[in-house]
Amino acid sequence: MSYGDVDLSKTNNAAPEPPAAEPAPEAPAVELVPAAEPPLAEPLASAAQPTASTLAEPLTPAAPSPVEPVTPAASSPAELVTPAASSPAELVTPAASSPAELVTPAASSPAELVTPASSSPAELVTPAAPSPAEPVTPALPPTVGAPVQPGQPLPVAGLTPPPKRRRGLIVGLVVAFLVLLLEVSTVVVIATGDPAPSAVAAPMATATPAAAPTGPPPSPKPGDSENVRFAWALDQIRTSLATMTKGMRDGNLGAFVKPAADKKVRAELDRRFRSLRAMKVAGFDLSVDSGPVNEKKVGGFSQWNVRVGMAHCFAVATCKPSTAVFDTVWRDSPTGYRMTKISAIEADANGPHPWEVSALTAAVGKRAVVAAPKNYAAKARAFLPLAERAAKTADKYVLGDKPDRYVVYLAGPAEWKKWFGGSEDWAVGFAIPATRTRSDIVLRMEDLSSSYAESVLKHEMGHVATLSGRDYRAHTGDDWWLTEGIAEFIEWDKRGVAAYDRKQSSRRLIRERKFTGNLEKLVPDDDAPDWQIDAAYGLGYYATSCIAAQYGHKKLMTFVDQLLREGRPASVVSDQYLGVPWPTVTKRCFTYTKQKLGV
Structure with a gap:
């Protein structure tokens, strides 16, 4: 279950390391008709090899006689x-x-x-x-400055x-x-x-030995070891990635797609280039994350698997980039190494990312980037003001580093099932770790009304503000109530508990399911009906509001930080930061919840 927001229209509420031997299968690509592109530049020539230099030996003077x-x-x-x-x-x-x-x-x-x-x-x-009869007798030297007599x-x-x-x-x-x-x-x-005794010539000041040869390693010859072939492949692939990096930064599509071995790979690179440029990618850099590994011969040429790291962020040139990794295959050829395959980020790493598999357009603001397939271009522009307002609210609750931009993707039915591995049909939005330090947001446009969009954006940005880069799946157990409770709390910032819109389902769960206040057991089953999921969100919100009301906002945020970001148990954190045992907190907050619900 990914973090998300339930669709209220479906409830009875009135209100709304080194890659594997074989790389991961490619994600399906959206067919594009690319615009005319500049011709590919000639392939990079192999660098000249260094030559050894010889130092002339110094002449040693003959030793004088004794x-x-x-x-x-x-x-x-x-x-x-x-x-x-x-x-x-x-x-x-x-x-x-x-x-x-x-x-x-x-x-x-x-x-x-x-x-x-x-x-x-x-x-x-x-x-x-x-x-012997005529010894040379040493004499004291004359006084400095004494005159020398002629002769x-x-x-x-x-x-x-x-x-x-x-x-x-x-x-x-x-x-x-x-x-x-x-x-x-x-x-x-x-x-x-x-x-x-003999006079021996002392060693002359020796010139510094010639430094080890620099520059690219030599091109392999028949019979060379795997180490030689590896060094050559690594150097050539790094050179190609540097060319692609510069192409992305300069907006030069021809340079970015230059390493492509065929039209299929070129189309993959073309789509990524256009989508990332539309989102104003910044801090972009491609590098070898691991490999080359698993060499095999294809048509007499070496072929290697390489995991590539893509450092990037969006819209902010001075950002601290985060890195996504994906698998590629490279093969040597008479014109140098070429990329024969590029895979999307694997599902177990929350892939694929939208910019990998979809042609995107984007609207970019001061605090948010809203990207969408081209058929949702108008929606992206319309949602940007909502995202900007939601970002201002979420910024007040940031734990850790403040996001450079909140990245929001608008998904159609096909994209909802594909991006980041897809999500449940009952959700209208989710936030998910895109890298180790950044979480992105996906909204389901099919079931999301414009009037409800800003509330959902606040909820999902609340997840980003409090859990950015953390894997949500680590918080679907005992701490699920707080993960969703703090996101609901941020969504309802300054609106008050009395106006909260999940009252009815929350009251129903207490009465019908005999809920007694055990927050660790609040997480709903995957097959739970929509109203029970809605109620679980609601009871998480009431418990979170209770901690803020009973112990103060500052202590609430410290409590959230310790449980969700540091992974410490509530039984320990409660004594240390709230000043009372955790059972006391849960008892007080269940009483608080029933009072607010009139149960």
Whole structure:
């Protein structure tokens, strides 16, 4: 039983995860004569594949012969530390007449190995080791700023060559050259513990490794694994869904139907496009919800099942979209993946939605969207003002997020049995979860008079305001009386208990069916006569009105929230929020009801 409103004309009252291996069968489609459409664009070309790049290996300078190890201070392989004022890089270069002229390389990054122009690593001259009789004696460096006498050798890297020895001067200058080379090219001397330490080139700053290839995966080749075929299919289908999304947002029908494999699928997509655009769909986005799964070969091409998620809302560009899911089938072809089948939302998910299976027109207001088949276009326009007024009343009772728009569908006899799985013949309207966060309303135009329409709209919008996105079927047991009672309470907002129009049937049920006030047993049987269904709604209303009268409106709405939205039992909620045990509440409210009915 879906939530709905009984047709008073029939009573004696005066007043009125991954999809299954085989997708769900398609819902019947209304035959349309589509207008001329723009030609389909050429299919998307496969993206070019990335190519690998090779990094040239850096040249490593030849290790110098064993010399007195010189370790540059405060430097690491990854950092080139600028020497202090007295470092070799800032020494005054000897005059051109010096036996060995040093060339100071320009500043370079750690990743660059700069070799003096006068030589290459292969041409370095290994200096002879100092004679044991002629040691090189370290001397304290001169005071910063001390003048250098003409002809006196310059102090290099903290070493002072022996005076008056030409050979020592040459050795010192060569050592200085090596120190500069070590300093510039970040060569580090590593002590190995061996008798003769060796100079080892430190690793140069390595370029960041090439990132993993981006872009679409490669097109499968014969013999490729299922993983390769899966990746290719997923990428191609996502690309097609992105094209469809943009087509819907831009109002481009050609782009939206582009993935269709044949005329039948194109007609399905065409109908959905026109209906959703008429309802001013917003926040629209198609994505892969699950899959691809269940690959099989058809004509030598891979075919996959894919569950698609459709995020959407209506009329409000800044809305928080909710998502509906439906099944599709996609098959590879010489021109790329194409959609070969699209199914309606399954019945166990409250499908199909009206925009999936019917060509709709719509009237859109500030608080409501009224959609209907084209033969009810005039009714949609006429009902919009009624829906706008009803929405203002329902807004005062919203629990949770306020709906962006109340979505109302006007159904003819065929649509009543099809939309959202259909509903009972005794009802004139129902509200039902369309997504996890939104509930929509369907009104039965065959049995609904214009004079009664606004009352029914208030009742159904009351369900949306208090139960939006909740599955009504979870509230057809012990809490049914409150589910319908609060909707009736909202319908009769500010009209008062005395004017309530289900008095006669409610009084009859107490007298004839010996009802004693047990609200949890109030839910009518599916085969109950219309008057008993009418009375059950009425007694739910009286009990709800009683709680508001006895404990206050605020406590009533908290009670409704806890029972209907949080799923807590009345026996617990009553003590906590009404301040009295639940049996006391039911006893008081049954007395209240009998007083109002004159029983």
